Amino acid sequence: MRAIWMSMILSSMAILGPSISIASSDICAQVLDDTFDFNGRIIVEEKAQRGPRLQEYQERLMLVESLLGNLKRPTETRVTVGHLTIFSVFDRNDFSVYVGIQPQTASWKRSKVDLDTLNHEYAHAIFEKNLLASIPQFRDQYAAIDARARENDPAVILYTALHELFADIVTVVTTKNPDTFPELLAASPEALKSFELGVQDSHREFTFEELNYRSMTLGAHPGALKSWSSLLKQTESKQHPYFLLLPARWKFWGLVRNKISSASYQKQIIERVFPILSQEVERMLEFSQDSLSEADVQALNYRLMKSLEQVL
Numbered sequence: 001m002r003a004i005w006m007s008m009i010l011s012s013m014a015i016l017g018p019s020i021s022i023a024s025s026d027i028c029a030q031v032l033d034d035t036f037d038f039n040g041r042i043i044v045e046e047k048a049q050r051g052p053r054l055q056e057y058q059e060r061l062m063l064v065e066s067l068l069g070n071l072k073r074p075t076e077t078r079v080t081v082g083h084l085t086i087f088s089v090f091d092r093n094d095f096s097v098y099v100g101i102q103p104q105t106a107s108w109k110r111s112k113v114d115l116d117t118l119n120h121e122y123a124h125a126i127f128e129k130n131l132l133a134s135i136p137q138f139r140d141q142y143a144a145i146d147a148r149a150r151e152n153d154p155a156v157i158l159y160t161a162l163h164e165l166f167a168d169i170v171t172v173v174t175t176k177n178p179d180t181f182p183e184l185l186a187a188s189p190e191a192l193k194s195f196e197l198g199v200q201d202s203h204r205e206f207t208f209e210e211l212n213y214r215s216m217t218l219g220a221h222p223g224a225l226k227s228w229s230s231l232l233k234q235t236e237s238k239q240h241p242y243f244l245l246l247p248a249r250w251k252f253w254g255l256v257r258n259k260i261s262s263a264s265y266q267k268q269i270i271e272r273v274f275p276i277l278s279q280e281v282e283r284m285l286e287f288s289q290d291s292l293s294e295a296d297v298q299a300l301n302y303r304l305m306k307s308l309e310q311v312l
């Protein structure tokens with residue numbers, strides 16, 4: 001139950017267990033007040049060493065950190081890159097990140113998938129770190145929500161949806177590609193086990209809808225909002241963390257798409273978006289209803305869209 005929100009869609013099954021070897025690198029840099037040094041913070045296990053090199057993972061994280069403005073860096077995060085035996089995951093208990101890759105099919109396309117996956121998981125660590133820093137009661141209130149262990153707890157669903165939105169936004173701001181995730185998922189036909197949907201078949205393909213829940217561009221299609229509204233009437237949809245905030249995703253990309261090519265604008269986006277999502281997490285902590293209504297979800301998207309409009 002507790003692990004569901006942490007174990008996101010980006011991984012799959014494999015049969016080989018990992019054995020660990022630690023690679024090292026001399027890359028390090030200083031950013032703002034935090035010691036910014038990935039040396040020793042990333043482990044590429046032996047089974048993953050035909051994938052991207054350690055240095056590529058480091059460079060991606062350095063790029064991400066260069067886009068955070070004054071947000072805090074999760075310096076406690078340790079990254080392990082291993083085989084796809086385990087889901088790619090951010091663990092909020094110890095801030096660790098695991099990236100599961102499939103090195104036997106190493107290619108430039110796979111390499112992009114692996115780096116984008118790392119990008120997304122690391123962004124979860126950034127979000128959590130900054131929530132803890134900006135909401136004094138966050139740790140205790142979330143623990144209380146966690147402890148009541150309600151099935152499909154609306155507060156947990158909203159929290160997960162906001163976490164996923166932030167992680168996808170950080171990744172898209174880094175890649176400047178709004179379809180990073182549909183492309184990533186489509187390029188991982190072997191990685192099609194959707195933990196969140198409870199699908200146990202590791203060989204099935206993602207549905208069209210699941211791919212598109214991660215897209216930031218579909219809102220440009222006529223009728224997109226109407227389709228979303230009508231799907232929202234289904235209980236299943238109201239529990240899907242990627243589906244819930246589609247209008248906000250679309251709005252986000254619509255606002256930044258013509259400006260993100262400016263390096264100075266790109267560097268401001270994440271810092272401007274964080275307080276908006278953080279504010280909604282604070283609201284979520286007070287959410288005590290038994291279920292999410294359509295109106296709750298509509299209102300959340302409306303608030304997010306209005307706030308994004310003001311800052312982007």
Ligand SMILES: [Zn+2]
Binds near residue numbers: 008009121124164167
């Ligand atoms: Zn995620």
